[in-house]
Amino acid sequence: MNERIEVKVAGGISGFAEDKDAAKELRKSTILPSLLAHDTVVLDFSGITSSTQSFVHALIAEPLQQFGESVLSRLEFRSCAPQIKSLVGLVVDYSLGGFSTTPSDPMDVGTRRPNKKRTSEKPVKVHRKRKSA
Amino acid sequence: MLCESQDMPKLLIPNEASIRTIRNLLFANSPFCDTNSPAQLVMHPKWAFMDPIAMAMAAAWGGWCQRKHCSVKAENVGGPSQKYAIRMGLFEHLNVPHDPLVAEHEEAGRFIPLKQVKTSSDLAAVIGNVSALLHLDKEPHALQAVQYCISELIRNVLEHSGSVEGAYVCAQRYTSDPPRVSIAVADCGFGISSTLAYSYPQAANDDKVALQLAMQLGITGAVKSGLYASATDNAGAGLFFTRAIAKATGGYFALLSGNGVFRIRRLRKNEKPLVYHDAFDDRRHNFWTLGWSWPGTVAAAEVLTQNVPNFPKFFQAIVQQLPPKKSVTEKIKFL
Numbered sequence: 001m002n003e004r005i006e007v008k009v010a011g012g013i014s015g016f017a018e019d020k021d022a023a024k025e026l027r028k029s030t031i032l033p034s035l036l037a038h039d040t041v042v043l044d045f046s047g048i049t050s051s052t053q054s055f056v057h058a059l060i061a062e063p064l065q066q067f068g069e070s071v072l073s074r075l076e077f078r079s080c081a082p083q084i085k086s087l088v089g090l091v092v093d094y095s096l097g098g099f100s101t102t103p104s105d106p107m108d109v110g111t112r113r114p115n116k117k118r119t120s121e122k123p124v125k126v127h128r129k130r131k132s133a
Numbered sequence: 134m135l136c137e138s139q140d141m142p143k144l145l146i147p148n149e150a151s152i153r154t155i156r157n158l159l160f161a162n163s164p165f166c167d168t169n170s171p172a173q174l175v176m177h178p179k180w181a182f183m184d185p186i187a188m189a190m191a192a193a194w195g196g197w198c199q200r201k202h203c204s205v206k207a208e209n210v211g212g213p214s215q216k217y218a219i220r221m222g223l224f225e226h227l228n229v230p231h232d233p234l235v236a237e238h239e240e241a242g243r244f245i246p247l248k249q250v251k252t253s254s255d256l257a258a259v260i261g262n263v264s265a266l267l268h269l270d271k272e273p274h275a276l277q278a279v280q281y282c283i284s285e286l287i288r289n290v291l292e293h294s295g296s297v298e299g300a301y302v303c304a305q306r307y308t309s310d311p312p313r314v315s316i317a318v319a320d321c322g323f324g325i326s327s328t329l330a331y332s333y334p335q336a337a338n339d340d341k342v343a344l345q346l347a348m349q350l351g352i353t354g355a356v357k358s359g360l361y362a363s364a365t366d367n368a369g370a371g372l373f374f375t376r377a378i379a380k381a382t383g384g385y386f387a388l389l390s391g392n393g394v395f396r397i398r399r400l401r402k403n404e405k406p407l408v409y410h411d412a413f414d415d416r417r418h419n420f421w422t423l424g425w426s427w428p429g430t431v432a433a434a435e436v437l438t439q440n441v442p443n444f445p446k447f448f449q450a451i452v453q454q455l456p457p458k459k460s461v462t463e464k465i466k467f468l
Contacts, residue, residue: 014274014280016280050281053368086448087448110405
């Protein structure tokens, strides 16, 4: 019977996971052998608030390249912070097929945090006198 | 290209040596020289300001000098900025004698002093100190942006540079004009051209092409990968995302390798932060060709802390604007 293997992904201090060597070790020692044995692997990202694309790539790109899209039915991601979800989506997509074209249009990365709302002050009307003829 | 016009390695530091004025620093110098003569670090007599890019470059240059068995002698190290340089660890890394810091109340530092990073463990130690040393504990998005840039820039050195001395890194948080964290990582390894040449022959002996390629998404020296790597350990996205983070916050980004210097200047007010696949398409860029070569790579990025993007949204924005051949995102099982 195939097993369900829980893999805790270790984050660094302050919940930032960037140690590619650790990711590679986890991939080689646990993730790939488990998937080869037709087990289901659950990657548990609890406690990790952010990471690098390099880290997520080192963790999952090889299984995706080796097993293809079908591995997604046996590779699960638990407790992912929003930024981790974006990174996983990015790495999954380019690992399984790349991107259609070299992006030629610039990417708008204007995602700045909005400034605090100002207090609702009514605009001051300025009455201008008409120049007399 | 090692200098032939001087008989010793010599690094001149102008009175302002920053990412903004980096051109002055680079064009005033030809710091590498094929000799065993003692090297010279010459500070401007009234030197006042060195930001992380100058600090990291000076430290990496010092490491190169030591590898070449050139001791470093320094001139004009006194002055009002001496204490700062001592605290940053510059003279210690250069093995330059200096006055000990007098016992006095130290102001809150807000900097990561120069560190030599040779291993993943060294890098983890640097990353672990970012929050406390830069006082970013209450600014989680800025902290994540800074950690991201430091990690990717140093990993590039550890994995691709072949640098004997590893990477030299430092960072400084400025509270005004504008509030920002300036990060720099320097090495004296192979340089980008040599690293990419195996997979991209057009980068061989052409530092401009090498820099252009290195900043694109999916270009890595690790394997001949074409666009978007099939490599298991590298995807060639570290410099792309670091450049994008600097751009998203409106900060400077600079990359120097060989005789090529690339820089993106700060955003103007109300200017959209657009990240170009080819960094040379960015209207805010500069490129200079030096008359000498930096034997390795220097990378620097500014994170303007008031403009740090919402990190998840930032990555979501990038992902959404890179259309995949076939998106399988909906098949990913998030529990």
